[in-house]
Amino acid sequence: MKCEEFLKQWQRDDLLSDSMKKHLAVCESCRAKVKDYNDILLNIKEDKYPHTIDVVDSVMQQIGQKPALATIYPKRNDVKRLVTASLSMAATVALVLMVGWKVDSYNRIRMQNEAITSMFLDVYGYDQSEQYESFNQLDVIEYFLENYEV
Amino acid sequence: MESVHNSMQKEQQQISDQELVQAILNGETECYAKIVERYQQLVANICYKLAGNKIDVEEVVQTVFVELYMSLPRFRFQSKLTTYIYKITLNTITKTLNKINRYEQWDDKLADNIHTPSIYDEMVKDERTRELYAAIDRLKYEQRVALTLHCFNDMSYKEVAEVMEVSLSKVETLIFRAKKNLKKILTEK
Incomplete structure (x- = not known):
């Protein structure tokens, strides 16, 4: 195996095949690259910040200047209660509006039906059995225009 | 109490x-x-x-x-x-x-x-350690973060995904590419 071939395979695979291992045993340059790579990964894993850090006092001082958490964020239970109350209020308002709208539209339809029925009776009321088949909307409109002020 | x-x-x-x-x-x-x-x-x-x-x-x-x-x-x-x-x-x-x-x-x-x-x-006075860090520094920021977090404390892919706020498959890809690029950088030396 040549170096070029080894490096190509090494870049592609994580594990070393037997032929790659054989090449490593004889090639110092490739061995150095593999060692560098492994050292980097080991370095990331084991290298620690070499100083002992102590920021407790300065952090406590900084947070001492901030407002207390309880004043910024209300307690979780209070938040829950607030959200529940707002949602139920919104639901009640929506329900009232919906019922009002339904009642209104029901009344409007009922009144229209009554008007049409009374006109129907005015026109054909004298003999419904004979005229019923020829009844159509044009007749009603025509009668309406003649007898009612628009 | x-x-x-x-x-x-x-x-x-x-x-x-x-x-x-x-x-x-x-x-x-x-x-x-x-x-x-x-x-x-x-x-x-x-x-x-x-x-x-x-x-x-x-x-x-x-x-x-x-x-x-x-x-x-x-x-x-x-x-x-x-x-x-x-x-x-x-x-x-x-x-x-x-x-x-x-x-x-x-x-x-x-x-x-x-x-x-x-x-x-x-x-980091040691020249060799400096070289190793330089190789990591050449990785793209996201790849470097994913690789470092994964190696650090043996963090699982899932934990890395949670910390980085990305999907698990993205973490897998990032770490795979980081390793590949690291090898490429070392090969170019």
Whole structure:
């Protein structure tokens, strides 16, 4: 195996095949690259910040200047209660509006039906059995225009 | 009822993160010192690994803990406190690096001043270690973060995804590419 071939395979695979291992045993340059790579990964894993850090006092001082958490964020239970109350209020308002709208539209339809029925009776009321088949909307409109002020 | 702060005095007693956070939220702010004490070195380690050559580690650690304190009420213990701390640390590092990058773009001289020999440079005196760090530095930021977090403390892909706020498959891809690019960089040498 040549170096070029080894490096190509090494870049592609994580594990070393037997032929790659054989090449490593004889090639110092490739061995150095593999060692560098492994050292980097080991370095990331084991290298620690070499100083002992102590920021407790300065952090406590900084947070001492901030407002207390309880004043910024209300307690979780209070938040829950607030959200529940707002949602139920919104639901009640929506329900009232919906019922009002339904009642209104029901009344409007009922009144229209009554008007049409009374006109129907005015026109054909004298003999419904004979005229019923020829009844159509044009007749009603025509009668309406003649007898009612628009 | 004995307060959590008083119970902290008892050396033998080990108080869980959850108990501490609850005590802090109930107004016992002093308990926060225990959290800082417990995790400050861990945060310093990640900062050092991710951007030790560009940022002032101690300053970033302080910022992380102030941010953590302010966001504690939003923490629901759905993940480990450490994962939450990693997340805040990563955000703070990214913000700090963005600021530095902006300075570099607008004023090179100012950037030079920022890059005065840091503690990091003094510490990493060994030439070989310097070379290894230089190779990691050449990786794209996201790849470097994913690889570092994964290697650091043997963090699982799932944890890395949670900290980076990306999908699991993206983490897999990032780590795969990071390793591949690292090999490529070393091959070019």
